[in-house]
Amino acid sequence: MNYEESIEFIHSTYKFGSKLGLENITRLTELLGNPQDSYKIIHVAGTNGKGSTSNMIHDVLMASGYKTGLFISPFLEEFTERIQVNKHHIDKESLAKITSLVKEKIAVMLEEGYNHPTEFEVVTAIGFKYFQEQNIDFLVLEVGMGGRFDATNVVKDTLVSVITSISFDHMEYLGDTLEKIAFEKAGIIKENSSVIIYPQAENVVKTISDVAEGKNSNVYVVNIKDIEKTRGNLTGQWFNYLKKDVFSLSETKMNFLGEHQLYNVLTALRALEIVKTSGYNVTEESIKEGLFTCRFAGRFEILRENPVIVLDGGHNINGIEYFSKAVKENFKENKITLFFGMLKDKNPEDVLPFIIPLCKKVYTLTPNNPRAMKSEDLASLIREHYEVEVAPLNSYEDTLPILNAAKKEDCIAFVGSLYMIGDIRTLLKNNGFIENK
CATH class of the missing domain: 3.40.1190.10 (Mur-like, catalytic domain)
Incomplete structure (x- = not known):
C-alpha cells in the first residue's frame, strides 16, 4: 500500500x-x-x-x-x-x-x-x-x-x-x-x-x-x-x-x-x-x-497586512462570537469585507447577529462538504434579516479578483467551516496572498 x-x-x-x-x-x-x-x-x-x-x-x-x-x-x-x-x-x-x-x-x-x-x-x-x-x-x-x-x-x-x-x-x-x-x-x-x-x-x-x-x-x-x-x-x-x-x-x-x-x-x-x-x-x-x-493556522490567523487578510475557522456560534470580539478588539470601528461559508447543521441563522453588523459587504461561499449550505441560500438568509450588501460566489477562485482589487486600508476576513478555510488557505498561498508564512 x-x-x-x-x-x-x-x-x-x-x-x-x-x-x-x-x-x-x-x-x-x-x-x-x-x-x-x-x-x-x-x-x-x-x-x-x-x-x-x-x-x-x-x-x-x-x-x-x-x-x-x-x-x-x-x-x-x-x-x-x-x-x-x-x-x-x-x-x-x-x-x-x-x-x-x-x-x-x-x-x-x-x-x-x-x-x-x-x-x-x-x-x-x-x-x-x-x-x-x-x-x-x-x-x-x-x-x-x-x-x-x-x-x-x-x-x-x-x-x-x-x-x-x-x-x-x-x-x-x-x-x-x-x-x-x-x-x-x-x-x-x-x-x-x-x-x-x-x-x-x-x-x-x-x-x-x-x-x-x-x-x-x-x-x-x-x-x-x-x-x-x-x-x-x-x-x-x-x-x-x-x-x-x-x-x-x-x-x-x-x-x-x-x-x-x-x-x-x-x-x-x-x-x-x-x-x-x-x-x-x-x-x-x-x-x-x-x-x-507557536502558531495554529486558520484560527484568527493574519495572513498579511495592507490590506489585512484574516482566516478564522469559527464554525459554530461560540467560535463566531469569539471571532466577532477579536474583530472589535483589533480592527476597532473598521467594517470588514466578509467571505462566509457554513455547514447547514451548524445553524447559520444563529450566528448572523454576531458577525453581520461588523461587515460593510458580504460574499458567501459554499464549503466543499455534502452538509454545506449553498452560497445562494446563505446570501438569501442574510438578505432576509440585514440590509448589508451580499453577493454569492460560485467558486473559491472567484475571491481572487476581489482580493486583487482591495484597498490597502481594507480588512478582509474569511470565516466559517474549516473545510472551506483549509481550501481557501491553500488557494491564497498558491496565489501569493500569504506573507512570511
Whole structure:
C-alpha cells in the first residue's frame, strides 16, 4: 500500500459513519499491542479552543526538550497534519506502512465478528502506533467528538485531562443541554488524576467537577484573574501570568489574538503546572520559547497586512462570537469585507447577529462538504434579516479578483467551516496572498 492508497482506504471508511463507543477501538488497539500505553498523555476535550490549547502545550513541551506527539482533528490543508511529532507531520511512507498494518488487524476484527472501525477510529489507531514507533515522551491528544465514547478515550491513564470551552455542537450525539454535553466531555477524566477546566459557566464547571470528584480526581478551574494583557498588535499579544507559585514568568508573548486565547493560554499553563509538579522539566524559558514560536493556522490567523487578510475557522456560534470580539478588539470601528461559508447543521441563522453588523459587504461561499449550505441560500438568509450588501460566489477562485482589487486600508476576513478555510488557505498561498508564512 502506498500513500495514495492508504489515504483512499482511510477515507473509504467514512461510510461507516460516526459511532460513539469504545468496543471497536479497544479491540483494534489490542491487536496493535496497545501502543497508546507507551507514552505520557495530556488529553484535551471541549467544543472550542481544543486545537489552540493543544498546540500551545505541545510547543512548550517540545521547547522543554521532550519529544512530543500531537494528534488533532480535523486537518486544515493536508491529512498528515493530524499526526505530528515535534511539529513534523507523519511522513507518507510511515502512514502507508502503518495503515497497511491497521488494515490487516481490521480483517482479524471482522473475522472475530466486530463491526468495521469508523474513519476516526482508524486514524486514531494509526496515530497511536506511529507515536509508539517514534518513541515519544508525551502525546497531546485532542478528542475528536465528545469525550466519554470518543475513540481517543481508549487511553487508560493520563497525566492530566484538559476541558476547554464548551458550547452547543454535535447535539445529536452529545445531548441538547450544556450539562449533558459537559458530562460527555468530562468522560475523559481518569481515576485519581487531575483535570483543568477552562473558565466558563458555573453549571458546566459543576458538571465536570462532579464527574471528577466521582473519580477521586483533582479539579483545577482556571481563574481569569491570573492573567493580565499588557499590550497587543496584529502579530500577537503580550501578557503577565500573575500566578507565581509554580512558574514565575515575566512578560510573555503569544501569536494568538483575541480575549479567548488569553484564557486558552491560561488553561495550557495550568496543565503545564501539573506536568511540572509531576516531576518533569518545564521552565519559564521553555514556556516563553514555546509560546513565541507557536502558531495554529486558520484560527484568527493574519495572513498579511495592507490590506489585512484574516482566516478564522469559527464554525459554530461560540467560535463566531469569539471571532466577532477579536474583530472589535483589533480592527476597532473598521467594517470588514466578509467571505462566509457554513455547514447547514451548524445553524447559520444563529450566528448572523454576531458577525453581520461588523461587515460593510458580504460574499458567501459554499464549503466543499455534502452538509454545506449553498452560497445562494446563505446570501438569501442574510438578505432576509440585514440590509448589508451580499453577493454569492460560485467558486473559491472567484475571491481572487476581489482580493486583487482591495484597498490597502481594507480588512478582509474569511470565516466559517474549516473545510472551506483549509481550501481557501491553500488557494491564497498558491496565489501569493500569504506573507512570511
